[in-house]
Amino acid sequence: MFTFTLFSHIMKELIATERIYVDELLSVLLGYRAEMEDPSMANLLPVALRSQKDVLFGNMPEIYQFHSRIFLQDLQSCLETPESVGACFLKRKEKFQVYERYCQNKPRSVLLWRQCADSPFFQECQKKLDHKLGLDSYLLKPVQRLTKYQLLLKELLKHCTEERYRCELQEALDSMLELLKSVNDSMHQIAITGYQGDLSQLGRVVMQGSFSVWISHKRAAVRMKELARFKPMQRHLFLYEHALLFCKRRDEDNHDRTPFYSFKSCLRMSAVGITENVKGDVKKFEIWYSSREVVYIVQAPTVEVKVAWLMEIRKILNNQQKIMKCSFYSGHTNQKDSVFFNSFFKKLGRCVKCKHIKRTS
Secondary structure, three states, X not given: OOOHHHHHHHHHHHHHHHHHHHXXXXXXXXXXXXXXXXXXXXXXXXXXXOOOHHHHHOOXXXXXXXXXXXXXXXHHHOOXXXXXXXXXXXXXXXXXXXXXXXXXXXXXXXXXXXHHOOOHHHHHHHHHHOOOOOHHXXXXXXXXXXXXXXXXXXXXXXXXOOHHHHHHHHXXXXXXXXXXXXXXXXXXXXXXXXXXXXXXXXXXEEEEEEEEEXXXXXXXXXXXXXXXXXXXXXXXXXXXXXXXXXXXXXXXXXXXXXXXXXXXXXXXXXXXXEEEEEOOEOOEEEEEEOOOOEEEEEEOOOHHHHHHHHHHHHHHXXXXXXXXXXXXXXXXXXXXXXXXXXXXXXXXXXXXXXHHHOEEO
16 A cells, blocks of 8 residues: 555654644744733733734634644554544544634734734744744744645655545545635735725635726716726635625735735625626626626636636525525514415525526626
8 A cells, every 4th residue: 555664754754743833833822822921021012912812823722732632643643554644634624624713813913913023022032932933934834734734645645556545545635725725815815905894704715816807887888898898907806705805916015025915895795696607708707796786897817717716606695595595584483474485585596596696698
């Protein structure tokens, strides 16, 4: 199944780096987070940081507990049963969701860090810990660890010959790649500037990507079919569970060459509808708002990207319909009302299916 030498090398690396990761998390929790409660450090602690440790560190304590008490032991047991490596990851698949919550909090954490990065408090903590890198580098460790897992799983899969265990390793790799995609989407939202609300209130980042966009307003003089003559705007879209954000990517005046996204508009998903096909271009679709008061013609870079986005938008809209249906039923329990609402939602379902969710030209 595995050559012993290869397996031994990969497993030793996996377990050794896991121990280092656990130690690094603990050093941050004790050397920074706990120090925020130390009265002797109170005079160095910025006002903006007081009572904000849960914002700055997110659920890092939860991540530490999972790895130190559960996953490290799981990996160590795989030395005796190498074939169980894939199953080990799959067994803890739900536990790894702690990383999604960590990344959902990241925008707030980064914002707070930027406000206080030059504080003597952080300098003193770093000096005590004898860390060469600042706290911001250690706050990225959880994301970097996920990347390491998928690289090692790829190596194990490459050299595994027995079909049963290949399937487990492939499934484990797929779940880790899916988690990394979710984390990557969340990390992009850190670079959003100008949004006045709390991004965490919009739910999970489902997808993000760049598109060409034309906008038509109901009262505008320009007709829909004439829009194609105009140059499109380049927009970076962030699809959340509860909203769709339109941003403009900006690279200028950014010394570290990382992009940031200037907020332009926010559409509540409860007021969004889609038209899946636009005449003349298979990569285009419509996103319309408030009964077509505003229509966004969106051109994806490829047909595959368009299909993927439409699928996720449909999921969100369908889920909202189910929630609305449940809320209607919750207050109507007698048989007469049930008959009425069954009829109502049967009609609503047809309306939503043909018009609001899957509208074609």
